[in-house]
Amino acid sequence: MRYSIALAALLASTCVIACGVQQPELPPPEAATPAHPLPFKGRLVDGDPSELPPAVALSLSHTSTVTFAYREELSHDEYHIPLIVSAFDPVTYVGAPLGDYGVTAFASLSIVEGDRVLGDYTAKAHVTKSYNLYSEPTHQEVEQAARVAVRDRIDKKLYHDAAHLADSIAPVGRPALIAPLEK
Amino acid sequence: MNQRYLLLLISVATLTAIGCAVQGRPFEKVPSYANQAVIYVYRPYSYAGSLLRPSVTCGEDTARIGPGGYHAFVVPTGKVLCKVETETADVVELNAEPHVYYIREEIGWGVLTGHPHLNPIDNDQAQSEIQSCCVQEP
Numbered sequence: 001m002r003y004s005i006a007l008a009a010l011l012a013s014t015c016v017i018a019c020g021v022q023q024p025e026l027p028p029p030e031a032a033t034p035a036h037p038l039p040f041k042g043r044l045v046d047g048d049p050s051e052l053p054p055a056v057a058l059s060l061s062h063t064s065t066v067t068f069a070y071r072e073e074l075s076h077d078e079y080h081i082p083l084i085v086s087a088f089d090p091v092t093y094v095g096a097p098l099g100d101y102g103v104t105a106f107a108s109l110s111i112v113e114g115d116r117v118l119g120d121y122t123a124k125a126h127v128t129k130s131y132n133l134y135s136e137p138t139h140q141e142v143e144q145a146a147r148v149a150v151r152d153r154i155d156k157k158l159y160h161d162a163a164h165l166a167d168s169i170a171p172v173g174r175p176a177l178i179a180p181l182e183k
Numbered sequence: 184m185n186q187r188y189l190l191l192l193i194s195v196a197t198l199t200a201i202g203c204a205v206q207g208r209p210f211e212k213v214p215s216y217a218n219q220a221v222i223y224v225y226r227p228y229s230y231a232g233s234l235l236r237p238s239v240t241c242g243e244d245t246a247r248i249g250p251g252g253y254h255a256f257v258v259p260t261g262k263v264l265c266k267v268e269t270e271t272a273d274v275v276e277l278n279a280e281p282h283v284y285y286i287r288e289e290i291g292w293g294v295l296t297g298h299p300h301l302n303p304i305d306n307d308q309a310q311s312e313i314q315s316c317c318v319q320e321p
Contacts, residue, residue, distance in 0.1 A: 077247075079236055081234050082234070085234060091295050094295070095295070096295040097295070097296060102238060102245075123243065124243040124244070126238060126245035128238050153243070
């Protein structure tokens with residue numbers, strides 16, 4: 001019986017050492033771009049006004065000839081350390097991560113004036129949050145973090161092209177002089 | 184009784200060890216286009232830390248790569264960051280041209296969790312390693 005117990009302890013510790021409970025933490029949030037309006041206004045034709053990238057949200061106008069169409073899609077993934085391993089791992093009981101929840105957010109934004117596409121932007125962001133024996137993030141928290149990250153990426157692309165976009169918008173009463181921008 | 188106990192323990196240990204490895208198709212090259220770079224991130228099998236599958240992000244694409252697996256990231260040319268993080272983070276910055284790049288992921292020891300490392304590898308060495316070690320992540 002003593003040998004069995006010793007062997008059991010040996011096997012358990014081997015599992016712990018080999019496949020030890022190790023999981024990723026949430027990456028530190030990227031420094032968000034300070035939000036400011038774009039140099040032109042647009043009308044939202046597709047998307048939820050309360051779920052927009054800040055730059056777009058600050059540039060809405062009901063009377064603009066430019067239109068915004070914004071969509072977000074979320075997909076979920078998760079990873080769990082098998083219980084048969086984590087149960088034997090001492091660090092489980094001091095709060096080591098047991099797995100994580102991930103959300104990938106995909107966003108697309110089209111900026112159109114009449115029948116001209118001025119800009120078409122897409123971005124993707126993936127966020128994971130780990131959980132342990134004592135605390136667990138909600139799916140909503142992970143989703144929100146992914147949404148914030150993907151909107152920030154759309155904003156960065158918009159700010160980068162803001163001047164070109166503003167130039168390509170036709171002033172009222174005159175056709176556009178600059179070829180439409182396509183990305 | 185002892186023999187049954189031993190058999191159970193051995194079965195559990197075997198199942199645990201098998202469960203750590205990635206199953207998938209052998210290495211195959213991904214087609215690339217003029218303004219895109221292909222970054223293969225591969226992780227040779229190692230029993231240590233084999234249950235850890237941290238997310239690897241290159242550009243805007245993310246994948247979990249298990250031991251003995253690889254993932255091909257097709258990214259636009261230009262500055263590309265590949266990042267992996269657990270307790271600590273490791274980042275590789277590439278000024279990507281329309282070429283093929285190889286990065287090897289390894290898991291080192293940590294306190295509560297393993298520390299992942301990303302190491303850019305020469306193409307010659309990497310091609311032989313990735314073909315012998317790694318299968319495509321499903």
